[in-house]
Amino acid sequence: MPRFVVLLAAVLAVFAAACGGAGDNDAPKDPVENVPQEAGVRERVKVAVNPDEAEFPAPAGKTLEQLANEMTAGPDFALATSIFTTGGDSRMAFGVIGQDGLPVYGPTAVYIAPTPDSPAEGPFVAPADVLLTDARYRSKQAATEDSPFAAIYAAQVRFPKRGQYSVLSATKGADGKFVGATSQIQVSSKGADPIPAVGEEAPKVTTDTLETTKGDEALLDTREPPSDMHEDFAQVVGKKPVALLFATPQLCASQVCGPVADIALQIKAKYGDRMSFIHQEVYVDNDVSKGLREPLRQFNLPSEPWLFVVDKRGKITSRLEGSIGVQQFEDAVKTGL
Structure with a gap:
């Protein structure tokens, strides 16, 4: 079985691992406050946390390609999930990476269609969610203020049938214009997913403890x-x-x-x-x-x-x-x- 090696991993692997340290003992705060203020990143993440469906273009019968043509192209769509099924909402987590290699933050939504020339469905809003913890919870492998990736987008998307889908993300800039990024995913039928689902009994697995690893x-x-x-x-x-x-x-x-x-x-x-x-x-x-x-x-x-x-x-x-x-x-x- 593969490791978590989807496009997001490939993109982020180019960044050096940041080192977190011990922090203060303040009470937990709004996660957005952990996002650095430099270059306006915190403000862009803040407005990306609560996107409004009404601020995105309605498909109005347009194809996915037509919608994309009305947006500025250039960013990469970096998937951070791989399992999508019919029969309910599927979580689609992703990043949007600009041509400069840095994340693009702003109110974001996704659109889907079986092919680029098929009528688009959406918008499915994708709130940004901060990855940075308070300093005292950070490990050596942590995301820190120096990490380029401070937040991840996640949309709840409903797929009507199985098969391949084209995806378009739309991120609204401070100027009110949208930048678009595209990807493709594979959607399976409900029931084809062998991973335990919500509502099912969890497998009673024995997980590792200090005893099972003999103190290692x-x-x-x-x-x-x-x-x-x-x-x-x-x-x-x-x-x-x-x-x-x-x-x-x-x-x-x-x-x-x-x-x-x-x-x-x-x-x-x-x-x-x-x-x-x-x-x-x-x-x-x-x-x-x-x-x-x-x-x-x-x-x-x-x-x-x-x-x-x-x-x-x-x-x-x-x-x-x-x-x-x-x-x-x-x-x-x-x-x-």
Whole structure:
């Protein structure tokens, strides 16, 4: 099974890993406040957090290509999720990367069509979600103020049928004009996805603990420093709510997995008295060539990171693939409480 190597990973891999350090003990703040103010980035992210469907062009029978032709071309559409199905909303997480290699931030939405010359459907708004945690939760692999990628977009998209789709993102600039980026995805039929779904019982997998790794903390957790999120899922599930995160901060192909583990720690500080937070590493012996660890195999995961929130009955209430920001992580946790 492949690692989390989609377009976003390929784009972000060119950036040097940023080093986070210990921070202060202030109360958690609005995640947008962690975004740097330089070059107006914070203000652009702030307006991107709450896009309004009404501010985007209505398709009005136009094809996807016609809509794209009314926008400025140039940015790359960087997918951060890979599983899309019919029968409900699919989460499409992505970044928009300008020709200068830097993220493009602003109110954003996506449009879809089976082909570029087919009538477009949308807009599906894609709120930006901040990836930066408060300083005290940052690891060596963290997203920091110096990281080029401060937020991720995510839209809930409903696909009417399976097959290949063309995708167009539209990001509104300060001048009111739109820049467009395109991509293609494959959509599967509902039921063809083997990964445990919302509403289903979570597989009662045994996750790694300090005991199962014979005291080897480096084997247990590639995060630097290691976290304390290492209970055995099989011993907890069905007794209390659980947030189960499959991620490898050190071995991920991009600056996605590290921030996700850090975000889990920040959310744990708020909800840890009501829910167990468990982080499971991905590769056997932390060696990519040895394949996936058993818990990932039992969940039928084709990629990482993945977050599963499970309520006290053992039922999955939320599942998120790929890049996850602070707000979506917290929203997912709330579904299990």
